[in-house]
Amino acid sequence: MKVAQHLWFEKDMESALRLYTSLIPGSSIESVKALPTETPGGPAGSVKVASFTLGDQRYQGLEAGPLDAFNHSFSIMLECETQDEIDRLWSALGEGGTAEQCGWLRDRWGLSWQILPRRLGELINDPDTARAQRAMGAMLQMVKLDIAGLEAAARG
Template identity: 55%
Template sequence: MTRLIPHLWYSAEAEEAARFYVSVIPDSRIDHVSTLPVETPSGPAGSVTIVEFTLAGQPVTGFTGGPLDPFNHAISLMIECDTQEDIDRIWDALLDGGTPEECGWLRDRWGVSWQIAPRRLMEMIRGDDRAAAARTAEAMRGMVKLDLAALERAFAG
C-alpha cells in the first residue's frame, strides 16, 4: 500500500509542536518519538528528534533538524470543522503565539500555515449555483477567522 505522509521540518521543538497539535485536534495522537543515532548535517548523534504523530486521522512526521528553510504559504494544513464552536476552539488554540491571516488562515507559533474552515465551505464554493458560490467566496475574502453562519447567509443570498 502506498501512503502520503506530510513531513514537517522544524528548526526547533518538533516534539513540543506535535504534542500541542494533538492536544487541540480531535482524532490525534503521538505515535512515536525517537532521535537519529548518527551524526547528520544537522548535528551530532541524538540531536535530530523525529516525531511520528497522527492529526485528525492523518499520519504526519515532524522532526527537529535545525534551521534550514522556514515554513511558508506554499503548503498549509487544513482542518475542516463541522461547527462554529469547533472552528473557534481550534483557531483560538493554534493562534496562541501565532499570527492571524485572512480567509481562515493563520500561522502558528512555529510558522506552520493552517486553514481552519467549515466542512461546508467547499460544498458552497464548488456548487452548481455559481452566483451563490461567488457570494460565498467574496464573503470569505472579507474574513480573518471564518464565520460559518455569515458564509451560509452569503450563499443563501
Template identity: 45%
Template sequence: MTIEDKLATCLWFDGNGEEAARFYVDLFPDSSIDRIMHAPADYPSGSTGNVLLVEFTLCGRRFQALNGGPNFTFTEAISLSVDCDTQEEVDRYHAALSAHPESEACSWVKDRFGLSWQIVPRIMTVLLNDPDRAKAKRVMEAMMTMKKIDIAAIEAAARG
C-alpha cells in the same frame, strides 16, 4: 504494510519537532505520538541523543516531525486544512493555531511553529460549489473580507 502505511507527511522543524507534534496531538482527536527517534550520531543541526524524528498521527493520518535545523522554514505554499462542522470548532481551532494574526486571511492561520492551516467550515465548501453561481459569488465575496470564517455571515451572504 498497508497502502496507508506507505505515505507520511514530513514536516521540517528547527529543533522543536517534538514540541510541535505534542501540541498538535493534544489539539486534534484520534491523534497520538507513535515513535520518537533519537539521533545515533552527531548530524549537521544536532548531536547524538537529540530527538531527530517524531512519528505521530493526527486525525488518523501519519506525520513526521524532523528536527532538520534552521536551513528550511515553512511557507504558505503548503498548509493543513481542517474541516469544521460548527462555529465552535472553527473558533476552537482558530484560537489554538493562530499565532500570527497579521498573516491571517480567508480562514488561513499560521501557528507558533510557522506552519499554515486552513480552518474551513464544511458549509463554506458546499456554498462555494452551489450551482447558483450568484449565490456562490456572494459567499466568496463575504469570505474574502474575513480572517476567521463566520458561518452565520456566509450563510447570510448565500441567502442574499
C-alpha cells in the same frame, strides 16, 4: 507503499506535536527519538525524529535546526462542522502565531493551517452561481471564517 507528509521543525517539535494531537480527534504521537549519531543537522542526540498522525493522516517530523522555513506551499486544512470547533482551533493554533485572510493562520512554529467550515464547500459549490459568488466574496473578506456570515452572504 506508505505515504506520509514530512515536516522539518527548527526547534520545539515535541511541543508542537503535543498541541496538534491534543486538538485533532483521532491523533497520536507514535514515537519521538533523538538520533544517537552525529548528523549534518548536529551532534549526537541533537536531532530528533518523530512519527505521528493527525486525524487520518500520517506524518513524520524532524527537529534539526534551521533549513527552510515553513511556507504557504504546504498547509494543513482542518474541515470543521461547527463555529465552536472553528473558534477552538483558531484560538489554540493561533496563539503566538499570525492570523491571515480566508481562514488561514500560521502557528507559532510557522506552519500554515486552513481552518474551514464544511459548509463553505457547500456554499461555494451551490448550483445557483450568484449565491456561490456571494459566499466566496464574503469568505475573501474574512480572516477567521464565520459560518453565519457566509450563509447570510449567500442568501443575499
